Amino acid sequence: MTSPVFKQLYESTLSDALDEDAVLLDIGAKDGKIASELADSIGCRALALDVDFKDGAATFPCDAVQADGTTMPFPDGSVDAVISNMVFEHVPDEERLIAESARILADDGVFVSICPNRAWPGDGHGYPVGMPWLPEAIGSRVAKPYDRRYERDEGWYQAAYHPVWSITVRKELATHFDSVEYRSAALLEADLDRSDTRQRLLDTFAEPLERAFSSRVGTRLVETVFPTPVYVSTQPK
Template sequence: MTSTVFKQLYRSALADSERLDEDSVLLDIGAKDGKIASALADAIGCRAIVLDIDFDEDATDRDCDLIRGDGTEIPLPDDSVDAIVSNMVFEHVPDEEALIADTARVLSDDGVFISICPNRAWPGDGHGYPLGMPWLPESIGGRVARPYDQKYERGEGWYREAYHPVWSITVRRELSRYFETVEYRSGDLLDLDLDASNGKQRLLETFAEPLELAFSSRLGRRLVEAVFPTPVYVSKHPKRGRRRPNG
């Protein structure tokens, strides 16, 4: 998928939150370039904050505030943002539940958290590794990853430090611990303007009919959610005072 598709998806999900306006604050977690946050904030007319441990050079040219920090310890007050987006970030943090817990802390009571991540149930991973990479134990995966990390100039420790595949069913369970409402919204992808020249988007168009049929029933939705490569969740109504288990 491309950032263009994700921008459409975020706009669609944010449109459901009628209270977002020029006084709102939108937080994008883990966006080094700030593209999606600045585009969404421009469409809404609100303030955009981008949080990451590092940024691309062109991020400073975008209309958003850049904050260096860790998504598991967001340097913002409780109940201080109205919308949060997270695009392909869960798989890069060792403890995605800590990130989810802190999004619930900083999000307003009527705010919305939209998260997109790759699903470990799918053999491809979107990081240039061979098929099946998400399923390998770390001891084997580290050896397989070495030439690919060198090819993409990611650094010797990238696989060990920044590659932590997640299961969609685990992400849903963790989101449900901290939010009253969690919606699976990958079906929204079928309503977007897809680029037929893009292989992944063309594949999605090819399977649009059977996917729509599957989404029409509760059992079908659950089965798709378990295996679909790009789970999209829209979470609302953060649970106040919720503490992590053993944390």
């Protein structure tokens, strides 16, 4: 999936929950584009947080905060919504990020998280299919030529590539939120770009996926293997 599809999902999930006085935080915001576009469409204030911003971040009308998502410089209960778009796999301890998100959220706040599922053999980071399943000792050797190709720092695979299982993410979210909903079915409702290979693949399997999502058992089965689990968590503990 690409950012426009995720943006549609965020809008449909958050538009009724946020107003002009609300604060929306995008963790791992890169250049701040999604946060700014969401704030504009929903009508709220946007904060973009990242450990290091890409060039061009200053061109978007949102407040950029350079910080680590596992130790965020915000008071308890000061944010109304948090989004995390493909960030968990870049955090060695994603539960710390989840705990911090719960801490800074208001009692009626919403946390929308999307991440690659380790059960899926590829996750869009440019590595060969099957990389999430390799032992680190083997994966680090395989990763070297790809890190050079994508101009990544030496050791990027070990330092910033930690794919997680969807069932692990659900368990960690449930530790810090009283309500955790699996919402990947909402991706089927997005306006897909048929020129994008990954979106065409989703479109191809839309009908069987819809049938699977129509039952509780089918939804849980899909959840274990679907490449991009989407969770909407509320009622922070």
